[in-house]
Amino acid sequence: MTQTGGQRRRALMFGATLAALAALLLVVGAGIGSSGFDSVLAARDDAVAWQIVRDIRLPRTLGAWLAGALLGLAGALAQGLFRNPLADPYLLGSASGAGLGVAVALALFGASPAATHWVLRLGLTGAAFIGAVGAVLLTLALARGVQQTLRLLLAGVIVGVVLGAITDLLTIASADVLQALQGFMLGSTGLLGWDACAVMAACGALCLAAGWALAPVLDSLALGEATARSLGLPLGAMRAALIALLALATGAAVAQTGLIAFVGLASPHLVRSVVKTTHARLVLLSALMGGALLMAADLLARWLIAPQELPVGVVTAVLGGGYLLWLMHRRARSELR
Amino acid sequence: MSGIALQARAVQAELGGTEVLHGIDLALAAGRWTSIVGPNGAGKSTLLKVLAGLLPHRGEVRLFDQPLGQWSGRARAQALSWLGQGGASEGAADDLTVYDVAMLGRVPHQRWLAAPSGADRAAVECALRSTQAWDWRDRPLGQLSGGERQRVLLARALAVEAQLLLMDEPLANLDPPHQADWIATARALADAGRTVVSVLHELNAALAADALVVMTGGRIAHHGASGDEATHAALREVFDGRVVVHRIGQQWVALPH
Numbered sequence: 296m297t298q299t300g301g302q303r304r305r306a307l308m309f310g311a312t313l314a315a316l317a318a319l320l321l322v323v324g325a326g327i328g329s330s331g332f333d334s335v336l337a338a339r340d341d342a343v344a345w346q347i348v349r350d351i352r353l354p355r356t357l358g359a360w361l362a363g364a365l366l367g368l369a370g371a372l373a374q375g376l377f378r379n380p381l382a383d384p385y386l387l388g389s390a391s392g393a394g395l396g397v398a399v400a401l402a403l404f405g406a407s408p409a410a411t412h413w414v415l416r417l418g419l420t421g422a423a424f425i426g427a428v429g430a431v432l433l434t435l436a437l438a439r440g441v442q443q444t445l446r447l448l449l450a451g452v453i454v455g456v457v458l459g460a461i462t463d464l465l466t467i468a469s470a471d472v473l474q475a476l477q478g479f480m481l482g483s484t485g486l487l488g489w490d491a492c493a494v495m496a497a498c499g500a501l502c503l504a505a506g507w508a509l510a511p512v513l514d515s516l517a518l519g520e521a522t523a524r525s526l527g528l529p530l531g532a533m534r535a536a537l538i539a540l541l542a543l544a545t546g547a548a549v550a551q552t553g554l555i556a557f558v559g560l561a562s563p564h565l566v567r568s569v570v571k572t573t574h575a576r577l578v579l580l581s582a583l584m585g586g587a588l589l590m591a592a593d594l595l596a597r598w599l600i601a602p603q604e605l606p607v608g609v610v611t612a613v614l615g616g617g618y619l620l621w622l623m624h625r626r627a628r629s630e631l632r
Numbered sequence: 633m634s635g636i637a638l639q640a641r642a643v644q645a646e647l648g649g650t651e652v653l654h655g656i657d658l659a660l661a662a663g664r665w666t667s668i669v670g671p672n673g674a675g676k677s678t679l680l681k682v683l684a685g686l687l688p689h690r691g692e693v694r695l696f697d698q699p700l701g702q703w704s705g706r707a708r709a710q711a712l713s714w715l716g717q718g719g720a721s722e723g724a725a726d727d728l729t730v731y732d733v734a735m736l737g738r739v740p741h742q743r744w745l746a747a748p749s750g751a752d753r754a755a756v757e758c759a760l761r762s763t764q765a766w767d768w769r770d771r772p773l774g775q776l777s778g779g780e781r782q783r784v785l786l787a788r789a790l791a792v793e794a795q796l797l798l799m800d801e802p803l804a805n806l807d808p809p810h811q812a813d814w815i816a817t818a819r820a821l822a823d824a825g826r827t828v829v830s831v832l833h834e835l836n837a838a839l840a841a842d843a844l845v846v847m848t849g850g851r852i853a854h855h856g857a858s859g860d861e862a863t864h865a866a867l868r869e870v871f872d873g874r875v876v877v878h879r880i881g882q883q884w885v886a887l888p889h
Contacts, residue, residue: 521716
């Protein structure tokens with residue numbers, strides 16, 4: 296097809312590049328750890344080395360990719376849905392809501408965030424999902440809609456801080472939970488196992504398929520609410536579905552890895568700076584971008600102060616915060632022109 | 633098509649708790665081009681939104697003799713295309729290409745998740761060519777000027793290929809040649825049997841329509857053929873006697889005075 300061939304080819308190439316990058320990072324990720332790359336080389340003959348690679352490094356690296364993909368997807372959905380380039384799961388308060396959901400679940404049922412059984416992981420994901428939905432609705436109620444960027448962001452920050460404080464209260468009240476949650480709230484990929492990967496992969500597949508199906512709504516909304524309605528779309532139901540997807544993607548990521556900032560914000564921006572395309576492709580590419588970003592951040596977190604490691608949330612907060620500042624600077628400059 | 637395309641009976645509407653339309657009765661003939669004019673704040677855009685079914689209101693609006701509420705969203709969207717003011721000006725659509733934006737006009741005709749059909753592509757190409765936007769089809773909307781952007785949004789509304797086109801300030805940001813092109817497009821649509829309703833500040837363009845609806849203060853002051861002396865008198869009246877209408881060659885022109 297000739298009409299939009301240029302952008303389409305570009306999107307395809309970019310997607311392939313991101314997928315290849317992820318594959319490369321997966322191999323590197325399998326080689327980083329206390330026993331180094333030797334474990335990968337020795338894995339064929341040495342049972343212990345194989346176990347290290349198979350049960351620790353691979354699920355962790357793959358899990359980082361999955362969590363990043365979920366956050367990138369959530370960011371693309373949030374920015375399209377709220378027609379706001381600064382919307383992201385973290386700034387909208389939904390990540391804090393998901394964190395609170397996890398903390399409540401832990402306090403009530405005494406589970407550990409390191410729990411490996413998939414039923415527990417699914418339960419934690421459910422709690423995170425409920426928390427995320429509640430937080431998004433609270434943010435929207437406080438901001439009285441999505442029209443004003445500043446109101447929306449302020450409301451999101453307030454909801455995030457308040458829910459974060461409630462989470463803190465909960466953790467202080469219960470020493471067991473405090474211990475369990477401390478590392479978790481900083482954002483960590485260190486606890487990811489195959490069960491967490493399975494839960495994230497299932498949620499990710501669902502969110503991606505549904506997000507792709509609802510992407511035409513986001514395209515229409517970009518032309519304004521009235522135009523979207525004039526096209527005969529049942530906006531109310533579709534908005535609710537998109538908020539549910541946003542919360543599920545955020546909740547699934549937060550329940551496994553804790554609060555990881557800025558991946559959801561940066562991924563769609565980075566994609567858009569390379570290719571201009573419809574939301575169907577943007578959603579997919581943002582997921583690929585988020586996966587690659589968090590995987591790379593995870594490698595950095597493991598490697599920077601080796602043999603110790605940083606919580607990956609700290610790495611994304613520093614890098615993502617810098618990116619956000621640069622973005623604001625660039626916007627301010629382009630508005631002056 | 634003959635008869636009445638759109639009818640409003642005792643329509644009242646509010647914006648932000650203030651009533652801005654006070655009992656509008658209006659019947660718009662099918663296959664004609666009608667322009668809605670009036671001073672700022674007369675309720676023109678609000679009326680157009682109500683007629684398009686985009687604003688809650690009291691009273692009744694009938695589309696092709698069936699109450700608007702009885703139309704399914706999809707059937708209504710196929711029959712009625714609406715072009716709003718500055719919908720894409722917030723920048724949310726900046727990353728969509730011109731072609732993708734125009735293709736959104738085909739949403740009412742497409743099955744969910746289906747790829748665009750040959751008819752969709754043909755309609756989009758035809759619409760983009762008619763507003764001379766076809767050459768930029770691969771460019772993102774964010775790289776276009778205000779007038780170029782308006783031509784793309786116009787093409788989006790044309791791509792619906794609806795029987796009825798409602799356009800709010802379609803000439804915004806357009807330069808004179810493209811204003812003339814738009815007038816020719818509206819005329820051609822009406823001649824082909826479609827119904828065009830446009831809210832216009834540009835009185836000379838409005839006078840090129842078949843009929844004028846003159847509004848002031850949330851009411852309709854006059855509804856008549858654009859060549860009628862009574863219509864011109866109504867124009868003078870709502871603009872406080874500050875316009876005069878003259879005939880130059882084949883067309884009517886309104887001059888400030």
